[in-house]
Amino acid sequence: xxxxxxxxxxxIKTRGQQVTLSCxxxxxxxxxxxxxxxxxxxxxxxxxxxxxxxxxKGNFPGRFSGRQFSNSRSEMNVSTLELGDSALYLCASSxxxxxxxxxxQYFGPGTRLLVL
Amino acid sequence: GENVEQHPSTLSVQEGDSAVIKCTYSDSASNYxxxxxxxxxxxxxxxxxxxxxxxxxxxxxxxxxxxxxxKHFSLHxxxxxxxxxxxxxxxxxxxxxxxxxAGTTVTVRA
Numbered sequence: 001x002x003x004x005x006x007x008x009x010x011x012i013k014t015r016g017q018q019v020t021l022s023c024x025x026x027x028x029x030x031x032x033x034x035x036x037x038x039x040x041x042x043x044x045x046x047x048x049x050x051x052x053x054x055x056x057k058g059n060f061p062g063r064f065s066g067r068q069f070s071n072s073r074s075e076m077n078v079s080t081l082e083l084g085d086s087a088l089y090l091c092a093s094s095x096x097x098x099x100x101x102x103x104x105q106y107f108g109p110g111t112r113l114l115v116l
Numbered sequence: 117g118e119n120v121e122q123h124p125s126t127l128s129v130q131e132g133d134s135a136v137i138k139c140t141y142s143d144s145a146s147n148y149x150x151x152x153x154x155x156x157x158x159x160x161x162x163x164x165x166x167x168x169x170x171x172x173x174x175x176x177x178x179x180x181x182x183x184x185x186x187k188h189f190s191l192h193x194x195x196x197x198x199x200x201x202x203x204x205x206x207x208x209x210x211x212x213x214x215x216x217x218a219g220t221t222v223t224v225r226a
Contacts, residue, residue, distance in 0.1 A: 033214070042217075042219065094212070
C-alpha cells in the first residue's frame, strides 16, 4: 500500500511570492493534516481537513491556507512568503473517523521550502 | 492549548543498553499518545502509540507507559542498536491535532 506522498520535495522561493504544496494521502484515508517543522519551533500543527472541510486549525496567520479535494488530496498555500516561512512542511493522513479514541497519523516525507 | 515537554533533548547510549525518553502533557483531555522516529531527510515514522484507556504497551524492543494521573508518558527502548540512532518525538492529542515535544536526539555508540 502506497504511503503519503508530497510534491514537490524541495522548493526555493523569494520573499513576497506565494507557494502551493501538494499532498496525496494513503488510499482510503479521508483526513489530511499539515504541520510545519523548524529547528526553532519544532513541529507545529497548521490545519486538518476532512471531507473537503477544514475541521481543525492551528495558530498560524491567514497567509497559510489549505483545501482538500473530493479524492482527499490536499494542497496548502502560503502567500506573501517571509524568510521565517522556511521550513519542512509535513502532511499526515488518517481515516478521520470521529469518535475513535486516537487515530494513527502517517506522515509523508515533507516538502522543504527555502525562502530567500 | 496542549503543551508537551520532552526530556532529555539528547541521549547517548552504548549499543545493547536501554534508552528512556520522558514526556509530560498539560491537557487532561488528551487521550492519544504516539511516538515518532525521524531520520535525516525523512518524515516522522510512527513507532508505537498508546491510548488513554491503556497503561502500558510493548512491541518487541519498544515499550511505552502512560500515567494519566501524573500526565506523563515514557518510551523505553531495550537492547539498542545502531539503527535506533535518530530523533524521537512524543506527541499528545485529543482530536486530530497532534502537539509534539521538542524531540530527543538518540545516538547509539557501537
